[in-house]
Amino acid sequence: MKRFFAFVKKEFYHIFRDYRTLLILFGMPIAQILLFGYVITTDLKDVKIAVYDPTPSEVSQQLVHKLESSGYFIVDQYLNSPSEAEAIFQKGDVREVIIFEAGLAENLVKEGKGNIQLLIDASDPNMGNLVNQYTQGIIRSYQAEMIDAPAVQGGINVESRMMFNTDLASVYMFVPGTMALILMLISAMMTSISIAREKEMGTMEVLLVSPLKPLQIILGKVTPYVALSFINAVTIIILGNTVFGVPVKGSLILLMGESLLFILLALSLGILISTAAKTQQVAMFISLFALMLPTILLSGFIFPIESMPEILQYISAIMPPRWFIVIIKNIMLKGAGITFVWQETLILIGMITFFIFMSVKKFKIRLE
Amino acid sequence: MISIQNISKNFGDVSALRDINLEIKDGELFGLIGPDGAGKSTLMRLMTTLYVPNQGQITMNSRHTVKDYKAIRNHVGYMPGKFSLYQDLSVEENLAFYASVFGSTIEDNYDLVKDVYEQIAPFKKRLAGRLSGGMKQKLALSCALIHRPEILILDEPTTGVDAVSRKEFWEMLKKVQKTGITIVVSTPYMDEASLCDRVALMQKGEVLKVDTPEAIMKSFPKKLFAVKSENQYALLNDLKSNEHVYSVFTFGQYMHVTLVDENGNMEDLSASLQENGHEEVEVKQTDAGIEDMFMYLMNLENE
Structure with a gap:
């Protein structure tokens, strides 16, 4: 036990005396969560639109007003002719042109029918889709109000309610994702680098020629990172909650427990990497390529798993962050308890067992 | 006692050691040269x-x-070629860490490392990465000794260390040896061989000779001459092309020369060099050192 504590103490010295390690440990999580939260957002906000309205009327003006007051759109300019639309799109600022037909208000009254054309810049397809949906939604609700007023007409009235994330804020998505990403990177990368450093500096040679058992060396290296990564997890949750208002609806203890589980998983993966990497550089590259990209792309963090090609869906099933993201989304946003996430939790535990088994098996008690 | 029997080690196709046999006695200071x-x-x-x-x-x-590698790891002190210190830990922290790794403390075995450690103690708060080569070496030795090993194995401990520190280091080894620890030390410096009790001369994965340094030097089979003139480069070339000369090596400011003919003498050699136009020729008989023996054995091996 004394050996173990001496080892952990030594490891803490390494961490606290290297400002680059410290920066990665504590600077990166904060920077990333802020970046993902603010910059990479798929929310509509202040999208610039242009309006062509040959016969301004109460109806068209109320509509434009509705669009603007939604907060999603800003009217950038009024056009003199529909043919200006293309030139405006080419300038790039305006995403949507709304063209009201001539005499819209009159037609509505006379024929009970009016036409509006939406021209949308779909060079960014996701954005185009969103703009389309939001605009139609606003027009539809305006229409409903109009109809409500005088007489009742038939038809199906669809009312959707967005559960668990009423505002469709993408930050709800990014906080769990970023948490998975950061814990994965920090834990796996830092442990694999620090073990590889012992090999590179030749100190591993002496550790091997000592009575320390492989498990003691591994545990000694890993323990400090468990503690530090846990602090990171807490920081991310607090930041998400205070800065972005992401709620923690479920049990905080369960959330922390699952985070700890995921940290252990990432650490065991880091150990496995270090058994293969001889130098710090190799360890870093493997960690970055093998962990960062799949975590971002295949875990459902940014791209929904359901819309991936089938083969990628299978690959994503072996990505640890995928399950963790499901777990914390359920706990944080839906307030789910362990009864709803036990399957994912079991998968994580299974992965940890596998990685630790492999690492201890692959850990070399000798040089090669 | 360390007993090495018929040891061969290959790395892929490269054969690093071939059929090595050695016996190292208890309490011996043994050199691999x-x-x-x-x-x-x-x-x-x-x-x-x-x-x-x-x-x-x-x-x-x-x-x-x-089979018994775990037991050995409790009782061997090892200092690898690169001083295996944690550069970002202080002198004291390094020593304390290595002590605890072996389940010991600095206090337990302080008497053993006292002589070595006292020399670096004034710098005990300094990070190991900021120590000079000589101090690193002393710290590494302290770290290898701190658990009171039965056998101490030092891989080129004096490489890259200044002459004064090297001398001090060997004096320390002698003191460590007095405590009964068996020491195996390797060095590329031939002059350090004479400080060992016995040495094994090694070359290309084979042991050429094992004996005490004195016996090795005495066993030099030929007369050895030290030769010098005012133009060393021309001298070397002339000696190399001289048919009476068996071998010639530069050795400080002298050439060490052996002759093909066992009865050849200094006067003949001196005369033939003067014929070649050398001035201030000096030829004297000299005693062979370890390096002469090494060169001789290497020559035999290559023939």
Whole structure:
């Protein structure tokens, strides 16, 4: 036990005396969560639109007003002719042109029918889709109000309610994702680098020629990172909650427990990497390529798993962050308890067992 | 006792050691002498259980390096070629860490490392990375000794260290030896061989000779001459092309020369050099050192 504590103490010295390690440990999580939260957002906000309205009327003006007051759109300019639309799109600022037909208000009254054309810049397809949906939604609700007023007409009235994330804020998505990403990177990368450093500096040679058992060396290296990564997890949750208002609806203890589980998983993966990497550089590259990209792309963090090609869906099933993201989304946003996430939790535990088994098996008690 | 029997070690197609047999007695200060690539480090890593031999076996105080590797790891002190210190830990922290790794403390075995450690104690708060080569070496030795090993294995401890520190280091080793610890030390410096009780001369994965330094020097089979003139370069070339000369090596400011004919004498050599136009020729008979023997054996080996 004394050996173990001496080892952990030594490891803490390494961490606290290297400002680059410290920066990665504590600077990166904060920077990333802020970046993902603010910059990479798929929310509509202040999208610039242009309006062509040959016969301004109460109806068209109320509509434009509705669009603007939604907060999603800003009217950038009024056009003199529909043919200006293309030139405006080419300038790039305006995403949507709304063209009201001539005499819209009159037609509505006379024929009970009016036409509006939406021209949308779909060079960014996701954005185009969103703009389309939001605009139609606003027009539809305006229409409903109009109809409500005088007489009742038939038809199906669809009312959707967005559960668990009423505002469709993408930050709800990014906080769990970023948490998975950061814990994965920090834990796996830092442990694999620090073990590889012992090999590179030749100190591993002496550790091997000592009575320390492989498990003691591994545990000694890993323990400090468990503690530090846990602090990171807490920081991310607090930041998400205070800065972005992401709620923690479920049990905080369960959330922390699952985070700890995921940290252990990432650490065991880091150990496995270090058994293969001889130098710090190799360890870093493997960690970055093998962990960062799949975590971002295949875990459902940014791209929904359901819309991936089938083969990628299978690959994503072996990505640890995928399950963790499901777990914390359920706990944080839906307030789910362990009864709803036990399957994912079991998968994580299974992965940890596998990685630790492999690492201890692959850990070399000798040089090669 | 360390007993090395028929040891061979290959790395892929490269054969690093071939059929090595050595016996190192208890309490002995034993030197492995040879140039880079002779196989010294490989042999030491075999002894410290870091490698598994392809053939043969080693026992360290009757513990087998493959079967009983765990037991050996409790009782061997090892200092690898690179001083294996944590650069970002202080002198004191390094020592305390290595002590605790072996389940010991600095206080327990302070008497053993006292002589070495006292020299670096004034710098105990300094990070190991900021120490000079000589101080690093002393710290590494302290770290290897702190758990009171039965056998101490030092891989080129004096390489890259200044002459004064080297001398001090050997004096320390002598003191450590007095406590009864068996010491195996490797060095590429021939002049350090005479400080060992016995040495093994190694070359290209083979042991050329094992004996006390004195016996090795005495066993030099030829008369050895030290030759000097005012033009050393021309002298070397002339000696090399001289048919009476068996071997010639530069040795400080002298050339060490042996002759083909056992009865050849200094006067003939001196005369033939003057014929070649050398001035201020000086020829004298001299005693062979370890290096002369090494060169001689290497020559034999190559023929």
